[in-house]
Structures are given as structure tokens and as C-alpha cells.
Amino acid sequence: MTDSISPANKLGTIYGIGLGPGDPELLTLKGYRILRSVPIIVYPKSPDGRCISRSIVAEYLQSHQLEIPMILPFKPGESSQPGYQKVADELAIHLANGQDVAVLCEGDPFFFGTFMYLYNRLSDRFPAEVIPGVSSIMASADMLGIPLTYRNDVFMAITGTLDAEVIRDRLALADAAVIMKLGRNFVKVYGVLEELGLLDRAKYIERSTMKDQKIIPIREVDPTQVPYFAMIVIPSQWKWREG
Amino acid sequence: MTDSISPANKLGTIYGIGLGPGDPELLTLKGYRILRSVPIIVYPKSPDGRCISRSIVAEYLQSHQLEIPMILPFKPGESSQPGYQKVADELAIHLANGQDVAVLCEGDPFFFGTFMYLYNRLSDRFPAEVIPGVSSIMASADMLGIPLTYRNDVFMAITGTLDAEVIRDRLALADAAVIMKLGRNFVKVYGVLEELGLLDRAKYIERSTMKDQKIIPIREVDPTQVPYFAMIVIPSQWKWREG
Numbered sequence: 001m002t003d004s005i006s007p008a009n010k011l012g013t014i015y016g017i018g019l020g021p022g023d024p025e026l027l028t029l030k031g032y033r034i035l036r037s038v039p040i041i042v043y044p045k046s047p048d049g050r051c052i053s054r055s056i057v058a059e060y061l062q063s064h065q066l067e068i069p070m071i072l073p074f075k076p077g078e079s080s081q082p083g084y085q086k087v088a089d090e091l092a093i094h095l096a097n098g099q100d101v102a103v104l105c106e107g108d109p110f111f112f113g114t115f116m117y118l119y120n121r122l123s124d125r126f127p128a129e130v131i132p133g134v135s136s137i138m139a140s141a142d143m144l145g146i147p148l149t150y151r152n153d154v155f156m157a158i159t160g161t162l163d164a165e166v167i168r169d170r171l172a173l174a175d176a177a178v179i180m181k182l183g184r185n186f187v188k189v190y191g192v193l194e195e196l197g198l199l200d201r202a203k204y205i206e207r208s209t210m211k212d213q214k215i216i217p218i219r220e221v222d223p224t225q226v227p228y229f230a231m232i233v234i235p236s237q238w239k240w241r242e243g
Numbered sequence: 244m245t246d247s248i249s250p251a252n253k254l255g256t257i258y259g260i261g262l263g264p265g266d267p268e269l270l271t272l273k274g275y276r277i278l279r280s281v282p283i284i285v286y287p288k289s290p291d292g293r294c295i296s297r298s299i300v301a302e303y304l305q306s307h308q309l310e311i312p313m314i315l316p317f318k319p320g321e322s323s324q325p326g327y328q329k330v331a332d333e334l335a336i337h338l339a340n341g342q343d344v345a346v347l348c349e350g351d352p353f354f355f356g357t358f359m360y361l362y363n364r365l366s367d368r369f370p371a372e373v374i375p376g377v378s379s380i381m382a383s384a385d386m387l388g389i390p391l392t393y394r395n396d397v398f399m400a401i402t403g404t405l406d407a408e409v410i411r412d413r414l415a416l417a418d419a420a421v422i423m424k425l426g427r428n429f430v431k432v433y434g435v436l437e438e439l440g441l442l443d444r445a446k447y448i449e450r451s452t453m454k455d456q457k458i459i460p461i462r463e464v465d466p467t468q469v470p471y472f473a474m475i476v477i478p479s480q481w482k483w484r485e486g
Contacts, residue, residue: 025273108381116390130385132377138351142373147359154413155400162395170397
């Protein structure tokens, strides 16, 4: 690959494209334009073969585009960093040859995303641009039909992976919140919500904006069936009157 | 208007369209499709005549679309609610006649938006749909080129309108944060950041993704020139190693 010649000094740009929460139509016009124009598309692939981000925009991809799946370990305790290094090294060759690269990122690339691992390795040497995307945080409240925040609210995004005490102490100070990364952490989070008297306010949604989106009353959720991409939304109580 | 006849029982839908942070190209494909298809467009207009949300998508609007500007008081202590009621009453007539209405919302409609005031008044009687938009929270970090959150971070969105003590106590517990609604609150917020030793981490951005976007080192910001739509971004410190 290194023997192909690029126009002098013309480096490729690495784009991190925020794809949004799952509905392909929630891609931005800018994301769509860049996705259609680049010769190289990069996306994570789980060891069992799933490519969630690719599946969101599959209908927009073109057969002449080179696809580079990143296969990264998902086992606890196993670092993904050598995998990112390997992909970054490969992308550096394409970028040095003047070819633009788009990295597919669910939601927004810099909000709990993995794009940063490539960005941090490549943006010092190559032009890099982040294309913002719709976050599942906002989309989940939108799909539930409940206004999330209001006026002077303090809003928090908390991951269910934290200890129950940490979740409880932060949540107690939030006017509105979302709890992400549920999966097997659902039972722990449910206990915290119960302790704080939040079970009536909290709403549960799975795979927001996707075709198989599910909204389930939180007391009826089967804890053994909660996917990692489920979310609990605790909307504002509208304590600021008028305005 | 009430004498025009609609197809039996066909009600119009009220859409809240999230326009994103300011770059017209950060509108979603879905938002664009709906914006182009509805006969009626509604947006806030300040008493001095500015229509910020309309200006974001001005190039997409069509001359045959009916535009309804909402003129609402912005004076402290004066309630906007009678103004929203008046607009809701007017929109109800169009919706009852089967006409779809799109309400323009900067960012995402349910994240610190005013769309809720129309939604709460109309969604019980008419079909209502919220089209998620890119939030300026994520877009600001993207434009600054700094990954915002990572792994198990607790993220907070805090408004500069709160008391210094409240901002300080919440911020002290955040792994990453944005501070919104700055304007004349900048000096107060700056003091809190100084007290918490956050001035090196905090980044300042005005009008992110807009043509007149400005990024200024936070120590060099002129406090008398800070617009309401400026934001301070405090990115994660990457305390979770590897992954």
C-alpha cells in the first residue's frame, strides 16, 4: 500500500462521525455527506461478529468503499489498546496516502465513545474532524415523550457500572438524570432508585429510536433481559415555576 | 380559519424538530425531511426581532410555508406562559384542520428547550412527535477537539444561573461537566473554577458549530462580552486506565 503515490503533502482527514442513537434517519446531513464521500469506512466489530454502528448506516454505504472492521476484545480485564494501536497504524498509511477515513461512532463520538482512542493516536499527525451526533441520552427522553431538563436543572449522566453508593450519592443531587450502561447492573440501579423514592419518576427504554425499541414500566422489567444499551431516564420535576 | 374543512378525523401532527447546535448541516436527515414537508413552521422571536432557530435552517424553508413567529417576553419576572398559551390556541386550530406543524428548537427539543410548553399543552389532543437533535453540549466538546467522557465517568450539565455554592458542590463531584447559560454569570463561574483548581482543565467556546464560533483560552475571556450561548467544557481526566 505504501508504494501508491499521493499528491505532494496532501494528507487524508480522519473523521469521527456521530451516527446518532440508532434510527438511520437521525444521522446529520453533514454526517451523511461525509459518509458518502470518503473511500474508507472503519467500525468496531465484536468478537461474535456484530457491527452495531455499521448496521445503523448500512443502507448508505457504497460497494466501492473500503471497509475496515476493528475487532477488539470485550472481555473484562483485557485491554483494547493494542487493538486500537494496530488499527491506528493501518489508518496512518491510508491517511499519509491522502485518503480520507470515516470512523463510525454510535451517538456522539466524544460522549462515552471509543473514537477518542483513534483520535488521540492520529490527530497530532493528520487532520481530524469530529462530526457531532445525536446522543441516546436526549433521544431516549424524546422517545419517551418526557421533557428531560428545564431552566436551572442540574443534569447528570451516570453509568450503572459504578458502585451503588456512588450512584446514590450523585443521583440524590440531580434534578434530572439518565442512567446508562445498564445490562447486568439493572438490579443494583433499581435498588438505588427504590431507596431514593424515584421509581415513579424513572422511565425505562431499550434501543431508543431503533426498530426494536421497547418502553417498559420500570417495575415490570425482567432484570435478566436488560441489554447494555438500555437506559433509565429520570426527568425534571419542574420545580422552577413559570418562565 | 375554522371554516375550512379537514378530511374526517385526520388531525395534524405537531413536531418538535431538534435543529442541532447551529451549523445548518447538523440537522438530521429526519428533521430535514419533516421540515420540508410541513405547511406550517413555528419559532421563537425575541422582542428585538431575532429568530435564532429560524436563522439556522433559513436556507431550507420554502416560500409556500406559513411561518408563525412566537413573540415571548424575555424580561426577568415576566411569565412567558400566557404567550405560549396564545400560540398553542392558534396551533390547535391548524392541527384540528389536519395541518402538520413543525416547531423549530435549537439543540434537542427536550433538553433545556421551550418546546415542552407547547408539547404539554397540545400532545394530549393531537399526535405529537419529537425529533431528536444534536445537543450543543456534545458539539462543544467535539469542536474543541477534546473527548468529553470516558468509561464510568459521572457527567454533569450545570447552568451558570445557579448560586456559586450549588455550582461548586455539584462540580466537585463530577468527572466531566459542561456549564451552560453563561452570559453575565461568567465571573461567578470563573471564581468557582478557580476555587476548585479547574482553570487549566476548563475550555471556553462561544456559538459552537456556527460560522462565528469562537474558542478563547478561559483566562483571556472578557467577562463583559460573554454571550448567553457560550459554554465551558470540563473534560474527563481519563482516570479509568486502559479498556
